Amino acid sequence: MQRLAFRMKLNEGQKEAYKERHDKLWPELKQLLKENGVSDYSIFLDEETNMLFAFQKVSGKGGSQDLAKNDIVKKWWDFMADIMEVHPDNSPVSVPLEELFYME
Template sequence: MQRIAFKMKLNKGQKQAYKARHDKLWPELKQLLKEAGVSEYSIFLDEYTDTLFAFQKVSGNNNSQDLANNDIVKKWWDFMADIMEVNPDNSPVTMPLEELFYLD
C-alpha cells in the first residue's frame, strides 16, 4: 500500500461549493477510484491560503492522477474547473508532496 499526497488550489470563496460537490461525488467516479486501487482519499483545506491538501492510500502503483484519460474523470474536471486552479485541459493544478515522516 502506498500513500500519496498532493496540493491543489481552491479559488477564493469556493469552500462551500467544493464541499457540496464532493458531498455528492458521482457514484461512477467513486467506483472508478476504487477500481484504480484508491482505498482512502481525504482532502483538507487550509482556509488562510485556499490550499487543498489531498491524501490517498493506493494499492499497486497507480493513483487518481493516473486516470487523466478517463472520460468520467475529464467530465469531473470540467465540473470543478470554475472553482479551482486548473490546467488548459481543466485538470487541477497539482503539486506532489514528498513524505518525510510516517508513524505506523
C-alpha cells in the first residue's frame, strides 16, 4: 500500500460548492476509485490560500490521478471545472507532494 498526496487550487468563494459536490460523490466514481485500489481518500482545504490538499492510500502503482482516460473521471472533471483551477481538458491542476515524514 502506498500513500499519495497532491495539491490543487479551489477558486475563491467555492468552498461550499466543492464540499456539496463531494458530499454527493457519484456512486459510479466512488466505485471506480475503489476498483482501482484507492482508499482512505481525504481532501483538506487551507482557506487562507484556497489550496486543497488530497491524500489517498493506493494498492497498486497508480492513484486517482492515473484514471484520466476514464469517461466517468472526464465527466467529473467537467462537473468540477467551474470551481477550481483546471487545465484546458478540465483536468484539475494537480501537483504531487513528496512525503517527508510518516509516523505509523
